[in-house]
Amino acid sequence: MTQEPKGILIVDDDQDMRELLERRLRRWDLDVVSAENGVDALEVLEREGIQLMITDWMMPEMDGLELCRAIRSRAFSRYIYIILLTGKAERHELVEGIEAGADDFIVKPFKKEELHVRIRAGMRMIQFERQKETAIQALRKKNLELEQAGATIRAHLEAAGKLQQAMLPLDVEHLGGVHFESLFVPCEYVAGDMFNYFELSDTKIAFFLLDVAGHGVPAAMQSVTISKVMNPLTLRARKAPTESSGEVKTRLLNFQDPAELAASLNRMFMGPKTGTQYFTMIYGVIDTEKNRVQFVQAGHPSLILLKSDGELKAIGEGGYPIGLLPKATYFAIELDVAPGDRIFIHSDGITDCRDANRKSFGFERLHEILSAKRQCSMRETLETIHRELISWTESATLEDDLSIVAMEFK
Structure with missing residues (x-):
């Protein structure tokens, strides 16, 4: 059975907001890593196998949209689920976030229940991706075994054909x-x-x-x-x-x-x-x-x-x-x-x-x-x-x- 993911990356230039999120997530028995901006966040993602990230939209150096695009453009070996934390609630702004690569939104101010639900949804999606990857790997292994078996059968048939012609x-x-x-x-x-x-x-x-x-x-x-x-x-x-x-x-x-x-x-x-x-x-x-x-x-x-x-x-x-x-x-x-x-x-x-x-x-x-x-x-x-x-x-x-x-x- 696929283990439930526990690591979450919080990306926000506001220290108070980071600490608030860290306290709440740790109460839910989750491992939390923090970054102040998008550049630092990419370094964390390259270094650690985190698959769920909550990022603020407005940040210096690299904002949330730029971070989303950077993640989607890189060849990570795992899927990273992105929740965009924003004060923007207009429809065109949400569309812009989705197009940049975000999976979900939390609009400030938010309730802890809403945060919990959205994190759980993200975890289910990550579990699904892991299960899919496991199934793909098993299928690749089976295909390789079939290819090897097929090669053996072909070799035997070729030998049988030569024997018959002889x-x-x-x-x-x-x-x-x-x-x-x-x-x-x-x-x-x-x-x-x-x-x-x-x-x-x-x-x-x-x-x-x-x-x-x-x-x-x-x-x-x-x-x-x-x-x-x-x-x-x-x-x-x-x-x-x-x-x-x-x-x-x-x-x-x-x-x-x-x-x-x-x-x-x-x-x-x-x-x-x-x-x-x-x-x-x-x-x-x-x-x-x-x-x-x-x-x-x-x-x-x-x-x-x-x-x-x-x-x-x-x-x-x-x-x-x-x-x-x-x-x-x-x-x-x-x-x-x-x-x-x-x-x-x-x-x-x-x-x-x-x-x-x-x-x-x-x-x-x-x-x-x-x-x-x-x-x-x-x-x-x-x-x-x-x-x-x-x-x-x-x-x-x-x-x-x-x-x-x-x-x-x-």
Whole structure:
């Protein structure tokens, strides 16, 4: 609880008036300090932490109004409550005193009861100012603590973001005659998107891109968990539950069969059982001997096939997200590829990207870019998509994670 202020400064060039005020104030158990004029009063205020002052209006060297102005112009660390003692009672004179910085008036001659009431009012105001300052200091301390906590969280998120990006494959990689390029732009420090491409055998290459529902840390943690399950270093040891005749059994994930793998992941990451978020995905297997691609679409944007002659096809009608429906079934889609063909898989952060009028970037604009850049390198194509999205949103920060994997058959 804030202690009630007791120190009062009396400023008056009339010694009798000073002594009269001192006697009365000391009877009220108040500590009194006196000064003969405004110059001496300023010295006292600089030296002592007094917050309540009664000053005469008419004084030599520096009168009461000048003293008020001097106090208000100085950067005191505390508020000083000023009661102006005066024989002037005209309205314009009271206005002049208030404009100079006085808080209250006592008009001579005054009664001790009136003096007591006005001093009590001044003390309440000083207490309020002290409480306000205490609250401000507490708020500043709390803000500093929050800033420090925020800095720590940002540092942790930045580290998590770097760790997540380190789990991604190289931006440019050649596997079994297939040239891969990728682009990954989180909308926050970490992303719910994840992708990878890796060899299953001498003639089989797997690729996937997944997008966990939501944003931020929960989505990122889910995406990392899934990517660990689908990591080529652990795919031989990773098991997934299946239901057969009412019994739960386990078997190895079948990375050779996209539809079967999607079904296994759906059982593994079913939300009501695991408390995790659903996700969309395209997972595919490239047979480099047969020049054939087999993939599954699980609620994800369609795979885009750009033929060497410039023909563009969006392949796939949707499918069910993984971890959303327990009885969802998945079907593999097959397509043949030839040297010079390109395949693109991407997150909906591209097509759902909105401009200032909330209009989506859309599939048509994406397809136009891919067709227009057919003769360019895939890196230039991906960077063009990124630039066009920034131009579309008129912002360097997108609302959703952006990820895209491109592959060209040599």
